Amino acid sequence: MTVNLREKLSDNHLALSQNPTCSLRIRSHYSALSDVQKKLADYIISNREAVPTLDLKGLARKARVSTATVTRFCRTIGFGSFHEFKIASAQELVSVPLVFEDFDPHDNDEKLINKVFAAYIQSLIDTRAMVSVPNLMRVVDRINRARQVSVFGIGSSGSIAVAASHRFALLGVRCQAHTDPYEQIIAASLLSEGDVAVGISHSGTSRITVDALRLAGKQGAFTIALTNHANAPLARAASLTLLTSLHEKKVHVASLTSRVAQLTLIDCVYIALAARNEKRFTTTAGMIEKELREKLREGPKSLY
Numbered sequence: 566m567t568v569n570l571r572e573k574l575s576d577n578h579l580a581l582s583q584n585p586t587c588s589l590r591i592r593s594h595y596s597a598l599s600d601v602q603k604k605l606a607d608y609i610i611s612n613r614e615a616v617p618t619l620d621l622k623g624l625a626r627k628a629r630v631s632t633a634t635v636t637r638f639c640r641t642i643g644f645g646s647f648h649e650f651k652i653a654s655a656q657e658l659v660s661v662p663l664v665f666e667d668f669d670p671h672d673n674d675e676k677l678i679n680k681v682f683a684a685y686i687q688s689l690i691d692t693r694a695m696v697s698v699p700n701l702m703r704v705v706d707r708i709n710r711a712r713q714v715s716v717f718g719i720g721s722s723g724s725i726a727v728a729a730s731h732r733f734a735l736l737g738v739r740c741q742a743h744t745d746p747y748e749q750i751i752a753a754s755l756l757s758e759g760d761v762a763v764g765i766s767h768s769g770t771s772r773i774t775v776d777a778l779r780l781a782g783k784q785g786a787f788t789i790a791l792t793n794h795a796n797a798p799l800a801r802a803a804s805l806t807l808l809t810s811l812h813e814k815k816v817h818v819a820s821l822t823s824r825v826a827q828l829t830l831i832d833c834v835y836i837a838l839a840a841r842n843e844k845r846f847t848t849t850a851g852m853i854e855k856e857l858r859e860k861l862r863e864g865p866k867s868l869y
Contacts (some may be wrong), residue, residue, distance in 0.1 A: 593794060605630050688823070692810045695809070701834065701837070712739070717742075717778060718766065722766050732831060738838070761789065768793070782803075809823055
């Protein structure tokens with residue numbers, strides 16, 4: 566199996582549209598669905614080719630749910646009606662071939678490595694399809710105007726928070742990452758109007774990060790969530806949400822692929838910030854990099 570990212574991205578511009586596919590919508594809302602809606606969602610994901618051929622009653626019968634459940638499900642994931650959902654399902658089927666594959670204990674080395682690459686590539690393709698460029702630019706504008714920016718994250722999300730703070734600081738943005746639970750609450754309580762708080766959590770259920778983001782909002786800060794779930798507590802606590810999209814039910818490396826998608830969105834903000842104030846940011850970044858180079862050169866000399 567060979568996967569070419571450039572070919573995949575250019576293969577049908579749907580992957581780069583701002584209209585997420587049915588599968589992406591289902592995954593991003595899955596954690597917020599009721600048990601019976603999850604049953605329906607699981608049937609749809611497992612029977613993608615059959616869904617466009619079914620009417621409302623037929624889908625309900627096959628999934629063993631009520632027609633009312635199907636209707637509510639379609640609205641929950643962002644469609645105005647079952648008819649819209651069915652059309653989108655058919656379009657997805659002919660337009661977006663899945664790259665993602667299950668990992669198998671019997672895979673040889675080459676196949677295993679190819680599947681890892683495919684997983685990362687698919688996560689980026691799907692995340693791009695979920696991204697609203699206007700929302701991304703709202704994030705850029707808010708950070709650009711912010712008095713200070715606080716980024717919250719725990720565990721693996723904490724390392725992403727640190728990476729984000731380093732990138733923004735290079736551009737002259739007053740930004741600090743907070744990865745300790747107590748520190749998050751203290752930092753959030755000190756924010757006010759004109760500040761920005763960013764909460765990072767793949768699941769969107771990290772209690773400390775959710776509480777910190779909610780507190781930052783109460784203090785008047787503009788709050789941003791970076792998560793994989795549109796209806797997760799973190800997203801509900803935020804003024805604006807940036808979504809990643811990962812096939813968690815397919816493979817147990819979501820925490821790994823989420824890092825790539827999260828960092829890519831952060832880099833999008835970083836690049837757009839630099840473009841907003843190219844001269845100022847170039848000067849600041851140049852000064853910081855010059856100091857870092859000098860310090861790094863001094864380090865080895867001091868050892869001899």
